[in-house]
Amino acid sequence: MSGLRVSSFFLGNSSGVNFSIVLNPVDEKTGKLHLANCSGSKRVGDWNLNVTRVRDTSEVTVSLTRNLQLCLPNATDCCTTPLCVVETLQVLACRDALVLAHLLVQAEIYANSSFTGNVSENATIIPNQAFKPLGSCPCDLTAGACDVRCCCDLECTPDLKQLFNESCFTGVFGGDVNPPFDQLCSSHSMEYTPDWFPFLCVQSSLNNTPFLGYFYHGSISTPRVPSFKIPLQTSPGRLFTGYRQGDPIMTEENEYFAIPQQSMAGQCVGNAPVAYLQNFDVKCLTNLASYKEGLPHDVRINSGTGDFIKQNVIYRTITNMDKFKTESENLHSAEVWCQNVTFAEHYTFIWKDKSIEQVNVTVFLGSLCDGEILTQRFTVKFLSLESTTPVEPFGNPGYQVGKLVRAANMNASDTFGSLNIWQPAGRGLCTSATYTPVLFGLDSFSGCLLEVDINEDCSILRGNVTEKLDSLIRATHIGKRVNSSYSDLNDWVEIIRLDPFNSDTNVSTGNLKGICSDIPANLNIRIIFATVGAVQGIPRQEILAVQISFSTVVWQFQCGLICENSTSFLPITSSVQFIKVPAQPPIPLTRFQMNYTEFDCNRNDVCWPQLLYPLTRFYSGEPYSQCLAKGLSLAFLVLLSAILSNPWFSTLW
Amino acid sequence: SSQLSSLPLQILLYINGVYYIFYFLATLTMIVYKSQVFSYPDDFLAPDLLVLFIMAILEVPRLYLGSKGNLTEEEAPLGLSLVLTLGSVVLAVYFLAWQTYVLRADLILNALLLSAYGLESGLKVMAIAAFVS
Numbered sequence: 001m002s003g004l005r006v007s008s009f010f011l012g013n014s015s016g017v018n019f020s021i022v023l024n025p026v027d028e029k030t031g032k033l034h035l036a037n038c039s040g041s042k043r044v045g046d047w048n049l050n051v052t053r054v055r056d057t058s059e060v061t062v063s064l065t066r067n068l069q070l071c072l073p074n075a076t077d078c079c080t081t082p083l084c085v086v087e088t089l090q091v092l093a094c095r096d097a098l099v100l101a102h103l104l105v106q107a108e109i110y111a112n113s114s115f116t117g118n119v120s121e122n123a124t125i126i127p128n129q130a131f132k133p134l135g136s137c138p139c140d141l142t143a144g145a146c147d148v149r150c151c152c153d154l155e156c157t158p159d160l161k162q163l164f165n166e167s168c169f170t171g172v173f174g175g176d177v178n179p180p181f182d183q184l185c186s187s188h189s190m191e192y193t194p195d196w197f198p199f200l201c202v203q204s205s206l207n208n209t210p211f212l213g214y215f216y217h218g219s220i221s222t223p224r225v226p227s228f229k230i231p232l233q234t235s236p237g238r239l240f241t242g243y244r245q246g247d248p249i250m251t252e253e254n255e256y257f258a259i260p261q262q263s264m265a266g267q268c269v270g271n272a273p274v275a276y277l278q279n280f281d282v283k284c285l286t287n288l289a290s291y292k293e294g295l296p297h298d299v300r301i302n303s304g305t306g307d308f309i310k311q312n313v314i315y316r317t318i319t320n321m322d323k324f325k326t327e328s329e330n331l332h333s334a335e336v337w338c339q340n341v342t343f344a345e346h347y348t349f350i351w352k353d354k355s356i357e358q359v360n361v362t363v364f365l366g367s368l369c370d371g372e373i374l375t376q377r378f379t380v381k382f383l384s385l386e387s388t389t390p391v392e393p394f395g396n397p398g399y400q401v402g403k404l405v406r407a408a409n410m411n412a413s414d415t416f417g418s419l420n421i422w423q424p425a426g427r428g429l430c431t432s433a434t435y436t437p438v439l440f441g442l443d444s445f446s447g448c449l450l451e452v453d454i455n456e457d458c459s460i461l462r463g464n465v466t467e468k469l470d471s472l473i474r475a476t477h478i479g480k481r482v483n484s485s486y487s488d489l490n491d492w493v494e495i496i497r498l499d500p501f502n503s504d505t506n507v508s509t510g511n512l513k514g515i516c517s518d519i520p521a522n523l524n525i526r527i528i529f530a531t532v533g534a535v536q537g538i539p540r541q542e543i544l545a546v547q548i549s550f551s552t553v554v555w556q557f558q559c560g561l562i563c564e565n566s567t568s569f570l571p572i573t574s575s576v577q578f579i580k581v582p583a584q585p586p587i588p589l590t591r592f593q594m595n596y597t598e599f600d601c602n603r604n605d606v607c608w609p610q611l612l613y614p615l616t617r618f619y620s621g622e623p624y625s626q627c628l629a630k631g632l633s634l635a636f637l638v639l640l641s642a643i644l645s646n647p648w649f650s651t652l653w
Numbered sequence: 654s655s656q657l658s659s660l661p662l663q664i665l666l667y668i669n670g671v672y673y674i675f676y677f678l679a680t681l682t683m684i685v686y687k688s689q690v691f692s693y694p695d696d697f698l699a700p701d702l703l704v705l706f707i708m709a710i711l712e713v714p715r716l717y718l719g720s721k722g723n724l725t726e727e728e729a730p731l732g733l734s735l736v737l738t739l740g741s742v743v744l745a746v747y748f749l750a751w752q753t754y755v756l757r758a759d760l761i762l763n764a765l766l767l768s769a770y771g772l773e774s775g776l777k778v779m780a781i782a783a784f785v786s
Contacts, residue, residue, distance in 0.1 A: 183691070185757055199758040200686070210694050210753045626688055629702050633681060636706065 001107050007061040008103055010093055014058045018094050021049045021062065025090035036102060038094035047089060060091060062105055070111040079111035082160060133212060137175040151175065178206045242304040242354025248273035252300040252308045259378050260284050260294065274380055281379040288370050291341055297361060304355030311359045318343050318366035324375050338369040344377040352385045397483045398540030401441030406479030408492055415486045417475030421574040422446045430468060430572060438576050447573030454557050458516035465572060469523045472574055478546045498549040514557035520550035523574040530581050657726050657783050662776040666720050669769050673712050676762055680705055680748065687754050697753045708744040711737055719777065728784045735777050742770050
């Protein structure tokens, strides 16, 4: 045995059998076993004998109970030499003073070489990596002790190494940081060596490869501790110069004003700061267990000019809780724990220039019971003092992706218009679908299902569908820019409508029921825009034209096995497509540029910059240093031949 | 009038000149070969080539001065040639041991060159001793 414990089995009937352990059963002079004596005990010296009987067999375990720590000589209760225990034992199984079986155990146990002492605070000196590879023995993990199976560890004595010599770690981890490569003269791994190999094999030793210190540049950089703190504004009156678009809104205590918002991953985060002039409308799911109250409403907000404004809070209670909560199963159980929570918060920030003038909050409260799932709704709107429509005056007047497309109805009295697409809800039926406004730059395709009776008249169906789709477009003009004003007609482009081909005559259907052709069920909105400049590096995009057209489908009643008098669904869709056109045509090339193409590598047969490669760094096929070396050697040889051909030189020989 | 010029030295200088041309071409070719077959870390190729060219430039005046000094029996050029030989020895040792990749052929060529240099230096010292006395 070489460990602390070894076990064996005694097979057979073990009733009335006594196990005992005998130390040094072998006579040192003759080498013969002593006569077995059944009067031993289960504990001899440092050795212990444990017997567990299981049905017909008994498991016999011999264990050593002594300290195997390596220590100084002349110390007690520990090992003075690495080879700690070399003993022979005999386990006897006796019944009525008769030996039934005996087991001979030879123990050769080494001292525990794992390091359990004090950890020294001295840092190991790292050798200069320009001359010695860092980590030449990666398995040498403990300093001052021998790491088992690490053959490159210098702290292992040769006889210790001999113990695990066959199972050393291989590869880089075992210290082979510089494996010999095939071209070395000393490597015999290749079966096929080329003919010239004895002359052109690499003679340099592996200790000094050119890659030693390759990554070592010697410069030291001090680590920059990243500070995750909010930059403190020490005196808000002096340093805080107002909010710009996108700045986080701060509270009185110089903390972010946070409202739960949706993070990029999709779930709601509670401590999301509110950005200036950035409206949002989020819905967050929560239940009673994970409900967390937001910022208290008596927190004052930094207005941007140094003073602090209070929030004007209006509390309301929810009557129709079904829009927010989903019922749970244990609603009707006896005792449910309910709590008053906020169902929705609607913030309205009234701003002017770079500061906030007023904050109005409407909080809807309701009771949430254990087991129910609540959809909280948080909206933030920034309203300017002049107009009631949320618009950003400064910054980029052009459209950005995600902005609302301005629409106006010049025929109406209040010139207010809207351009929407379907937003289906519930089962997707058009009766329950709502509208969502068209956002710039976001191509979308949505629709809803219209229930159609089998007996529906085709022209009535056409009218119905057209009316539904027309309700999406409540505008006659679309604004060219975000800040188009209603008074200036030049700021608006007229919507080009391509109405569906209106045919009142019974063209093809005749008297067929359940099939209608030419149903204008798809609305296509094409918005053409262009980049007409840039503001502070951000391109300014304007809408040039808007076209609305209808695509027709043939609707057919979908029967089941038998055509019953039920309803079928007709999908009505609306799609928005944003098409970018160049604002100006590309600048025409001058005749000079077209004819004299010397330095244009695309149109020229000879690419001069690439041909004069070492002088111009145009080509990137070969490494620059190699090409330079070859060029210089060529130049040298030319010079040499020029010199040697000089007749004065021939007199030297 | 006994002739003090050393004939073995002159022969050695002549052989050295011929051998050096061969050595230079061979080493240059091998450097080109090594740069294709092996990968040189950043900017290690340039020093090797530079040292080779410096050695070539050093060799011409060294042989000329040695030959002239021996034939005209003057010790000054011979002494200067000896000093230049020292420089060449250092460069030859560079190619023997400190080069980026040392091939066995490099070993052989440089060993021969170093032995030629050693022999030459010995003969030059003897020639200087003969001229001075």
